[in-house]
Amino acid sequence: xxxxxxxxxxxxxxxxxxxxxxxLWPDEDLNWAVASLVLLLLGLGLFYLRYERxxxxxxxxxxxxxLAAFAIVGRIIFAPFPNFKPTTYLVILAGYVxxxxxxxxxxxxxxxxxxxxxxxxxxxxxxxxxWGLAGASAGLFGRLRGEKVTPxxxxxxxxxxxxxxxxxxxxxxxxxxxxxxxxxxxxLTNTTSLLFDISHAAANxxxxxxxxxxxxxxxWRFRKKLTITTLEVLPHEKSN
Amino acid sequence: MSRSAxxxxxxxxxxxxxxxxxxxxxxxxxxxxxLYLGTxxxxxxxxxxxxxxxRTFGRTLKFSIPILVLILAINTLLNKNGATLLxxxxxxxxxxxxxxxxxxxxxxxxxxLRMLVFFAxxxxxxNWLSADRALGLSAKVAKRSAVTVMMxxxxxxxxxxxxxxxxxxxxTRGVRFExxxxxxxxxxxxxxxxxxxxxxxxxxxxxxxSMEARGFxxxxxxxxxxxxxxxxxxxxxxTFLAAIALxxxxxxxxxxxxxxxxxxxTVMADEGPWPTVFHAVALALLLALPPLLLKKRRxxxxxxx
Numbered sequence: 362x363x364x365x366x367x368x369x370x371x372x373x374x375x376x377x378x379x380x381x382x383x384x385l386w387p388d389e390d391l392n393w394a395v396a397s398l399v400l401l402l403l404g405l406g407l408f409y410l411r412y413e414r415x416x417x418x419x420x421x422x423x424x425x426x427x428l429a430a431f432a433i434v435g436r437i438i439f440a441p442f443p444n445f446k447p448t449t450y451l452v453i454l455a456g457y458v459x460x461x462x463x464x465x466x467x468x469x470x471x472x473x474x475x476x477x478x479x480x481x482x483x484x485x486x487x488x489x490x491x492w493g494l495a496g497a498s499a500g501l502f503g504r505l506r507g508e509k510v511t512p513x514x515x516x517x518x519x520x521x522x523x524x525x526x527x528x529x530x531x532x533x534x535x536x537x538x539x540x541x542x543x544x545x546x547x548x549l550t551n552t553t554s555l556l557f558d559i560s561h562a563a564a565n566x567x568x569x570x571x572x573x574x575x576x577x578x579x580x581w582r583f584r585k586k587l588t589i590t591t592l593e594v595l596p597h598e599k600s601n
Numbered sequence: 602m603s604r605s606a607x608x609x610x611x612x613x614x615x616x617x618x619x620x621x622x623x624x625x626x627x628x629x630x631x632x633x634x635x636l637y638l639g640t641x642x643x644x645x646x647x648x649x650x651x652x653x654x655x656r657t658f659g660r661t662l663k664f665s666i667p668i669l670v671l672i673l674a675i676n677t678l679l680n681k682n683g684a685t686l687l688x689x690x691x692x693x694x695x696x697x698x699x700x701x702x703x704x705x706x707x708x709x710x711x712x713x714l715r716m717l718v719f720f721a722x723x724x725x726x727x728n729w730l731s732a733d734r735a736l737g738l739s740a741k742v743a744k745r746s747a748v749t750v751m752m753x754x755x756x757x758x759x760x761x762x763x764x765x766x767x768x769x770x771x772x773t774r775g776v777r778f779e780x781x782x783x784x785x786x787x788x789x790x791x792x793x794x795x796x797x798x799x800x801x802x803x804x805x806x807x808x809x810x811s812m813e814a815r816g817f818x819x820x821x822x823x824x825x826x827x828x829x830x831x832x833x834x835x836x837x838x839x840t841f842l843a844a845i846a847l848x849x850x851x852x853x854x855x856x857x858x859x860x861x862x863x864x865x866x867t868v869m870a871d872e873g874p875w876p877t878v879f880h881a882v883a884l885a886l887l888l889a890l891p892p893l894l895l896k897k898r899r900x901x902x903x904x905x906x
Contacts, residue, residue: 394630409746417745419812420805426749427805430756431798438764438790438797441779445787447794466749474753477732482661482723537630538672538712540680540861545696549675553667571788575795583802 367410375403394537401486408465408493415462420587425463428455429470436475444560448475449495449526450519450568456496457503457515458580459587464496484530491529495522508581516569523562527554611652613895614834615730615738621891622726624841628848628884629718632857634867635711636877638718640885645721648892654728661720669713676709677701682862708861729895737826744822752808760801767796837891844887851880 378399432451439446452471456464472488502518503510528551535550536542551558611618629641649655683702690699732754740747768778771793778789851857856877860866869877 392631395627398626398630409743413743413745418809419817420809422745422749423752423805423809423812424802426752426756426808427801429749429753430760431801433753433757434760434764434797435794437761438793439787442783442787445783466746470746470749470753473750474757477754478757481727481732483719534668534672534716538716539675540708541682543679546675546679549679550671553671567784567787571791572794575791576798579795579798579802586806 367414368407371403371407371410375400393542397533397536401490405469405486405489405493408462408469408497411462412466421463424459424583424587425455425466425470428459428463428467429474432467432471433475433478444557445564445567446561447564447568447572449492449522449561450565450572452492452496453499453515453519453522453565454573454576454580456499457510458577458584459500460503461497461500464498464500465493466496468492468494468496483533487530487533491526494529495526498522508577510573510577512570512573515573516566519565519569520562523565524558526561527551527558530554611729611895612831612833612897613837614830615734615828617834617837617891618729618895619726619735619738620841621837622722622729624844625722625725625888626719628844628888629715629722631848631852632859633711633715634857634859634877634881635714636881637851637857637884638711638714640881641888642714642718642721644885644888644892645718645725647889648725649721649728651892651896652725652728654724657728658721658724661724662717665716665720669716672712672716673706673709676712677705680705680708680862684863704861704863704865707865734826734828737824738828740822740824748817756801756804760797763800764793764797767793833894837894840887840890844884847880847884847887851884856880 378396428451432448432455435447435451448471452464452468455467459467469489469492472485472492476482476485476488499518506514531550531554535547539546539550625641625645629638632638646655646658649658678696678699678701680702681697681700683704685703686700687703687706688699688701690701692698736747736751736754740751772778776789776792779786781789848857854876855868858868867877
């Protein structure tokens with residue numbers, strides 16, 4: 362209950378902030394550098410609050426940590442291929458099987474932990490958001506399609522996220538250093554990373570086609586193992 | 602992890618060390634007055650120099666050049682709101698007629714400066730606070746998330762090591778990782794990933810069991826290292842408050858305000874440059890104080906008592 366109230370409170374603060382920002386600066390004069398930063402932190406805060414407040418079992422924490430570490434180690438294993446990293450696809454796969462909350466956490470955790478090794482920076486929170494949302498949206502997609510999904514569907518999903526990831530990463534540069542904020546300037550900001558985005562999308566497609574058939578059954582099996590319910594302590598045992 | 606950090610020469614609570622970069626970030630996104638951004642960059646370079654992080658910053662600068670060029674190009678080429686014309690060129694697809702104005706050029710340059718400030722802030726944060734301390738601090742507010750990240754960072758070297766072993770086993774079984782075209786080389790790594798996934802998931806079960814056995818989630822979290830508040834922290838937090846008050850004041854008196862289009866306007870034109878300059882300098886001095894206070898005095902050989 363408290364969790365729900367707090368979550369809605371954050372959403373209301375964000376909406377109220379947007380409303381106030383627009384009424385105070387109606388003529389496109391809103392400071393987007395501040396607004397985007399605040400919205401980003403609120404959004405990440407909302408997800409983390411959900412994770413903290415829900416009674417996540419130690420098994421779930423361990424599985425999320427393992428999958429996040431696995432996604433990062435995938436990056437190290439594929440070091441000989443500079444533009445083909447399975448990380449995004451593995452985050453999507455984890456989200457697809459374990460649901461939106463676990464998907465977000467795998468993505469966000471992978472971003473923080475990999476930057477502990479590869480260097481933190483202004484991009485870290487945006488990377489957390491991008492990978493987190495990739496995992497969370499895959500979780501929603503998983504609820505929709507379940508075990509019937511084909512590698513081709515996940516390949517298409519991964520391709521979309523290859524581009525979305527780049528666009529989210531470019532968002533802050535665009536919002537905080539470019540004026541005016543029009544479609545043309547947005548397009549030009551994104552053309553500079555176009556080659557990276559294309560290779561990212563291609564990598565997701567290739568890994569989806571290569572790995573899905575083998576990895577999905579493994580993950581489904583572990584998900585089944587994860588949903589073991591613990592028994593309540595009986596009243597007469599409690600008194601001892 | 603940044604190795605150049607000289608963390609032994611630093612004192613202060615982790616929260617203090619984290620809030621300072623955050624405050625700097627908020628100042629740099631609140632205003633784009635070049636005077637404020639410029640003095641902020643100077644303060645940051647001073648802080649980095651004081652604590653031995655200039656090299657880390659220098660390394661990030663190499664990567665930032667394309668972004669700086671991009672920011673300058675997009676702003677000068679696409680913005681047609683400026684009034685002072687510098688160059689008028691032919692019409693190009695998407696961009697329209699090339700029309701470079703002084704205002705757009707200045708905007709692009711100042712935004713480049715802002716980007717440099719962002720990079721310096723993160724270089725400083727990295728230099729001051731190790732990942733362990735930052736995670737330890739976040740464990741106070743977000744227990745489960747911090748444990749998840751800590752566990753992941755611990756698992757990465759372990760799984761990397763394991764992947765080497767699995768790779769060796771596969772090689773002895775005749776798997777050739779470096780032969781064939783790109784696709785077959787990618788596919789050759791599939792069994793490696795497969796084994797690694799299963800073993801890491803199985804391993805997570807054992808981790809979870811030992812967590813349960815040690816009573817994870819029961820009672821208050823214990824920790825080996827303890828962050829301590831000192832008098833220095835109190836003084837620094839007072840300077841933070843003073844800096845925040847100064848920024849709010851500058852915001853309301855419009856000293857931080859700058860309008861680029863159609864012509865560059867600041868309040869400096871109306872009331873002379875000095876009030877703005879004084880404020881920017883006062884803010885810079887206030888913000889330069891915490892790095893100075895955090896610097897640990899070196900003990901002289903005869904002064905160790």
